[in-house]
Amino acid sequence: MALQIEQLQIPGYEQVVTFRAEDFCCYIALHSTKLGPALGGCRVKPYSSEAEVLRDALRLSKAMSYKSSLAGLNFGGGKCCVMADTVTPEIMRQVGEAVNFFQGRYITAEDVGTSLADTAIAGEVTPYVARLDGSPMTARGVLAATMAAVRHLDQWDGLEVPLWVQGLGKVGMDVVRRLKGHPNLYVSDLRADRVTEAKALGAAELGETDRKFITVYLPCALGFVVTPGNVHTLTYSIICGAANNQLADDSYADVLRRGHVLYVPDFLANAGGVICSAYEAQEPYDQTACEAATDRLGDRVLEVLETAKHDGVAPLVAANRLAEARLY
Numbered sequence: 001m002a003l004q005i006e007q008l009q010i011p012g013y014e015q016v017v018t019f020r021a022e023d024f025c026c027y028i029a030l031h032s033t034k035l036g037p038a039l040g041g042c043r044v045k046p047y048s049s050e051a052e053v054l055r056d057a058l059r060l061s062k063a064m065s066y067k068s069s070l071a072g073l074n075f076g077g078g079k080c081c082v083m084a085d086t087v088t089p090e091i092m093r094q095v096g097e098a099v100n101f102f103q104g105r106y107i108t109a110e111d112v113g114t115s116l117a118d119t120a121i122a123g124e125v126t127p128y129v130a131r132l133d134g135s136p137m138t139a140r141g142v143l144a145a146t147m148a149a150v151r152h153l154d155q156w157d158g159l160e161v162p163l164w165v166q167g168l169g170k171v172g173m174d175v176v177r178r179l180k181g182h183p184n185l186y187v188s189d190l191r192a193d194r195v196t197e198a199k200a201l202g203a204a205e206l207g208e209t210d211r212k213f214i215t216v217y218l219p220c221a222l223g224f225v226v227t228p229g230n231v232h233t234l235t236y237s238i239i240c241g242a243a244n245n246q247l248a249d250d251s252y253a254d255v256l257r258r259g260h261v262l263y264v265p266d267f268l269a270n271a272g273g274v275i276c277s278a279y280e281a282q283e284p285y286d287q288t289a290c291e292a293a294t295d296r297l298g299d300r301v302l303e304v305l306e307t308a309k310h311d312g313v314a315p316l317v318a319a320n321r322l323a324e325a326r327l328y
Helices: 050-070 089-100 116-122 135-153 170-178 192-200 208-213 252-258 272-281 287-295 297-311 315-327
Strands: 004-008 015-021 024-032 042-045 076-083 163-166 185-188 216-219
Touching (some): 042 050, 042 089, 042 116, 050 076, 050 272, 050 315, 076 089, 089 116, 135 170, 135 216, 135 297, 163 170, 170 192, 272 287, 287 297, 297 315
Parallel strands (some): 042 076
Antiparallel strands (some): 024 076
16 A cells, blocks of 8 residues: 655754555654764654654654764764554565655664564665664763763762663663673663573662662663653762653753753763664775774763863753754
C-alpha cells in the first residue's frame, strides 16, 4: 500500500513529514541540514497519540543537530518516530520508503525500539541507513565526558568516586564493562538478568540507602530523570549519561547549577553514536579516526564547562550557544 504523505510547516524546522498507511504512522523531522545530511535514528514506541509522536520527533531531531554541531561534524539533525506497539519487518520496509522520500538528506539508524537487524530491513529499501552499531562509541564518549567533568571539578584523584550507571542496555552495559574493576561502581536496571551480568563484572546493585553516597550519576536508560519532584533535592556532584532528554524542562539546568550539581548536557555526553554514524557515512570507515574523534568529546566537555563557569551560566546554556554558532 502506497504511503500517504503530508508535509507540515513547523517554525524552526527545515522539513517535517508524516507518512501513513494501514497500521503505520511515522513522523520524520529534519531540524537542520545546514552542515550536511541529517543524522538520527528510527524510534518505534507505543506512543499514546500522534501529538506525542510529533513532539518526540521535533525534540530529538533538534538535539541531533546540536549534537552534530558540538561534535564538530558536518552533518545535521533528524529523527524518525513510528507509532507502534512493536517493530515488524513491514514497518521497517515502510520506514525505508519514508527515508527515501528525502533523497539522501536524511540518514537513519537504530534507536529505541529498533535494532541493527531491524534497520537492515529498512536498508533493503533505502541506501540511507547507518549499519554499524554505535553503542560502543556512545559508551566510550560517555566515559570521556565523565572524566572531563571530574577533571573540571578537580576535587578527586582520578575517577574512583562512587558511580551509578542507571540502565544496562547496550550502552549502559558497555560503560560497566569499560569500568570493570572500579571499586565503587553501582548499577540498576528493571531487568534482573542485566543486573546479574553487571555484578559478574564487579559492580554492585544499587540499594535505596546507597543513593546518598553516589557522586557521579550516569543515566543510560530513557530520559526525564530530572523532574519537578527531584530537581531541588539531587545531591550528585555530576550527572553525565547516555540517556536523551534527561531534563524534564531545560530550566532545570540552572536549578542544578545553583544546587552545585554539574550537569553535562546529554546531547554532548552521548555524541559518540552520531560520530560513529558520521564516520560510517564518510567511506571508507576509519575506526581509529572515529575513536579519536569520540575521545575528543572530553575536550569539548571541558570547553563547555569552562565557558559556563566563566559566563556564570548553566553548561546547557553554554553548549547551546556553541552549537548554535555553527547552526545559525
